[in-house]
Amino acid sequence: MNSDKLNNKKTNTEEAIMEASEALFLEKGYLLATTTEIARRAGVTHAMLHYYYRTKEQIFFKVLDKNLHELFQSVRAGMSSEEVSFWENLKGGVMLLLEFLDQHRQLVGLLYDVARHSPELLERYQESTLNLLSGLAGHHKVLLDQEVRSGRCNPITFEQLFWDIVTMSFSTYMFLPLMNRVAKMDDLEVDRMLKRRYDEIITVLHYRLYGKHESSN
Amino acid sequence: MNSDKLNNKKTNTEEAIMEASEALFLEKGYLLATTTEIARRAGVTHAMLHYYYRTKEQIFFKVLDKNLHELFQSVRAGMSSEEVSFWENLKGGVMLLLEFLDQHRQLVGLLYDVARHSPELLERYQESTLNLLSGLAGHHKVLLDQEVRSGRCNPITFEQLFWDIVTMSFSTYMFLPLMNRVAKMDDLEVDRMLKRRYDEIITVLHYRLYGKHESSN
DNA sequence: GCATGAATTAACAGTATTGTTAAACAAGTC
DNA sequence: GACTTGTTTAACAATACTGTTAATTCATGC
Numbered sequence: 119m120n121s122d123k124l125n126n127k128k129t130n131t132e133e134a135i136m137e138a139s140e141a142l143f144l145e146k147g148y149l150l151a152t153t154t155e156i157a158r159r160a161g162v163t164h165a166m167l168h169y170y171y172r173t174k175e176q177i178f179f180k181v182l183d184k185n186l187h188e189l190f191q192s193v194r195a196g197m198s199s200e201e202v203s204f205w206e207n208l209k210g211g212v213m214l215l216l217e218f219l220d221q222h223r224q225l226v227g228l229l230y231d232v233a234r235h236s237p238e239l240l241e242r243y244q245e246s247t248l249n250l251l252s253g254l255a256g257h258h259k260v261l262l263d264q265e266v267r268s269g270r271c272n273p274i275t276f277e278q279l280f281w282d283i284v285t286m287s288f289s290t291y292m293f294l295p296l297m298n299r300v301a302k303m304d305d306l307e308v309d310r311m312l313k314r315r316y317d318e319i320i321t322v323l324h325y326r327l328y329g330k331h332e333s334s335n
Numbered sequence: 336m337n338s339d340k341l342n343n344k345k346t347n348t349e350e351a352i353m354e355a356s357e358a359l360f361l362e363k364g365y366l367l368a369t370t371t372e373i374a375r376r377a378g379v380t381h382a383m384l385h386y387y388y389r390t391k392e393q394i395f396f397k398v399l400d401k402n403l404h405e406l407f408q409s410v411r412a413g414m415s416s417e418e419v420s421f422w423e424n425l426k427g428g429v430m431l432l433l434e435f436l437d438q439h440r441q442l443v444g445l446l447y448d449v450a451r452h453s454p455e456l457l458e459r460y461q462e463s464t465l466n467l468l469s470g471l472a473g474h475h476k477v478l479l480d481q482e483v484r485s486g487r488c489n490p491i492t493f494e495q496l497f498w499d500i501v502t503m504s505f506s507t508y509m510f511l512p513l514m515n516r517v518a519k520m521d522d523l524e525v526d527r528m529l530k531r532r533y534d535e536i537i538t539v540l541h542y543r544l545y546g547k548h549e550s551s552n
Numbered sequence: 553g554c555a556t557g558a559a560t561t562a563a564c565a566g567t568a569t570t571g572t573t574a575a576a577c578a579a580g581t582c
Numbered sequence: 583g584a585c586t587t588g589t590t591t592a593a594c595a596a597t598a599c600t601g602t603t604a605a606t607t608c609a610t611g612c
Contacts, residue, residue, distance in 0.1 A: 131589080149367055150452060153570065163591060168571060227451065230509065234444065235367060237516045244517070272548065278535045281507070286499070289506030292447065299454045300461070318495045322543050329546040331489065348559080369599060380561060385601055387559095 132170050134160040139167075140181045144224035147231030148178055148239060178239065182232075185225055186243055190250055192218040197257045204265045205327065208258065209320060212283055216316050219291045226291045255280075271327040282326065286319045349387050351377040356384075357398045361441035364448030365395055365456060395456065399449075402442055403460055407467055409435035414474045421482045422544065425475065426537060429500055433533050436508045443508045472497075488544040499543065503536045 138160035142151040153174050157164035171177040196211030219226065232239055259276040266273050290312070297303045297311060324332045355377035359368040370391050374381035388394040413428030436443065449456055476493040483490050507529070514520045514528065541549040 146452065152568080154568080164570085165572085165592085166590070169589075172571090174570070230447075233513050233517060235363065237512075240517065272542065274535075278531065281532060282503070282535065282539060285506040285510070286502045289502040289509065290498070292506065292509070293502070295454075296450050300450060300457065314495065315498060318491075318499065322499060322539060325489065325546060326539050326542045329542060370601085371599065381600085382562085382602085383560070389601090391600070 131160075131162055131166055135162065135167055135170055135177070136180065139177050140184075143178060143181050144228050147228055148236050149231075175239070179242070182228075182239075182243075185222065185228075188222070189218060189225065190246065193250060193254065197254060199257075204261050204271070205324070207261070208323070208327075211258075212287070212320065212323065215283070215287055216319065219287060220312065220316075223291055223294055226288045227295065230292060265327075272329060274326065279323075279326075282323065283319075286315075286322065290315050290319070348377075348379055348383055352379065352384055352387060352394070353397065356394050357401075360395060360398050361445050364445055365453050366448075392456070396459070399445075399456075399460075402439065402445075405439070406435060406442065407463065410467060410471065414471060416474075421478050421488070422541070424478070425540070428475075429504070429537065429540065432500070432504055433536065436504060437529065437533075440508055440511055443505045444512065447509060482544075489546060491543065496540075496543075499540065500536075503532075503539065507532050507536075 135156065138156045139151075142156050142159065145151070153167050154164050156177075157167050160167075167174075167177065171180070192214055193211075196214040198207065198210060200207070200210075202210075255276060262274070262276050262279065265271045294308065294312075297308050298305075303311065321331065324330075352373065355373045356368075359373050359376060362368070370384050371381050373394075374384050377384075384391075384394065388397070409431055410428075413431040415424065415427060417424070417427075419427075472493060479488075479491070479493050479496065482488045511525065511529075514525050515522075520528065538548065541547075
């Protein structure tokens, strides 16, 4: 059995590498993040990175596995089967998504980078992603169609509602770096901006579906 | 005066480099596009690239200058002062933007890459961008506020309407590579999808402002 | 033809990248 | 104290990238 000291030493280096990797991948994407800089930030020689994780790709998968697992959990949690109205159900899901994105502000940017520049790295998630999406569709599509056919909400397809949500939610967080760097907003201003977008996204969706503000029931 | 042959030769190489550069920058962004590959695609040695354009940065500026100039033109054209309703005015601007993006499907991705990974390259456009945006705000903000105060449309700030438009429009084209590669849609399916998104974005905006479908005047 | 000047090539410098490896080190076990 | 095991370092290989430069080609004007 390993001694505490040995164990701690190993754990420290290994975890330092993992934390630096996650931070750098989230910042720079896959291709632009270098093992050299990861090692520099973790305070170890770059050979250690290969000793513990073999290749850059392996460590990237560890980072992405963790983050995507959390995202998937969050999306699944949004498919509650509580006995509430369609809107309450949908709103709950969107709010969970927005709260997840708020806690993982750099993740969408990373996913975009990878999908754009190294799509082969996402193949290992394709099956589970398709499963999740078809689960999502199965859960909400029927309910939406009922809501539309019964005349309780305006006509819209599941596909378009899905993209309304995705484009508004995801791209808000993709544009975050621009808020900081280009528009030179400080963190507090960014937070306030995000809160306003959060409310507006919900508001837009309710107007789209029901033609009026949520509060004016 | 240069002979035709000399002129042609020069023009051919120079233009071949420029075309290959634009294509590769649009595909890979600034940092991941290499002068080596630009030269390879243009069918010339990579020294020629430096001979005609000195540095990678210089050629990138040439590409971006051209594209941003076109974008700015398009946005300015969207600020028509025709004597039409606020909605017709706004809708015209959004349609022009969407049509521009449709003709420059990779530009948003490039801008995102640069803003994220090489923001210093955008400094030279900061002043003109701010001018454009303040012109845009000056043009529409007052009209929107009138529309809201008069009760002709639902309450909304210019800022939120702006972001509703930007996030839905831009990110639709940012997600295009995913449609092709991840969702494995062919070009025809992508075109049909874009058309549906085009209509839906206009529809969403009209619901957001007026609480009903555009056609149900 | 030949001199001129632009266009082109091939080779090089300098730097950075990922990954490997042999040797050194540390610490506990027998 | 010698042995074993896991950890760390420094040096190296192989490749790629940006940019420069000296030498060469080439069309053209004289």
